Amino acid sequence: KKDIPAVNFIIHEIHCRRNIEMCPYCSDSIPKSEMKNHIESEHVQVTCKCRMKMENSLLKDHEASSCPLRPVLCQFCDIQLAFNKLQEHELYCGARTEPCGRCGRNVLLKELKEHPRVCG
Numbered sequence: 001k002k003d004i005p006a007v008n009f010i011i012h013e014i015h016c017r018r019n020i021e022m023c024p025y026c027s028d029s030i031p032k033s034e035m036k037n038h039i040e041s042e043h044v045q046v047t048c049k050c051r052m053k054m055e056n057s058l059l060k061d062h063e064a065s066s067c068p069l070r071p072v073l074c075q076f077c078d079i080q081l082a083f084n085k086l087q088e089h090e091l092y093c094g095a096r097t098e099p100c101g102r103c104g105r106n107v108l109l110k111e112l113k114e115h116p117r118v119c120g
Contacts, residue, residue, distance in 0.1 A: 001029055025055075076109045 004012045021032050025043045042057040050069045054062060063070055068084040076093045094110030100119060107115045 046056045069082045097106040
């Protein structure tokens with residue numbers, strides 16, 4: 001998968017055939033001595049805490065961006081909870097009220113950021 005000077009091609013090809021394998025899963029060029037370790041570390045099937053199965057190499061990205069159980073913070077109270085519980089929690093949490101420091105009115109937390117523009 002690399003450009004090789006024509007002068008060195010035969011020697012390079014012999015070296016590659018002897019020492020390099022193509023991974024059957026990702027088609028990367030892997031040294032033969034590391035292929036077993038590559039497959040076990042990158043392509044073994046694992047189960048996320050959300051019970052979804054995937055290759056080990058994909059788990060970190062899944063947990064960070066698409067797992068329904070990934071931890072997220074509520075925008076109103078900064079409590080950490082699972083992503084799949086966030087919407088329900090924020091509907092409840094944003095409906096709580098706090099008194100405005102300027103006008104004294106009780107303001108919904110979800111409207112607190114916009115309130116200073118209409119306060120008074």
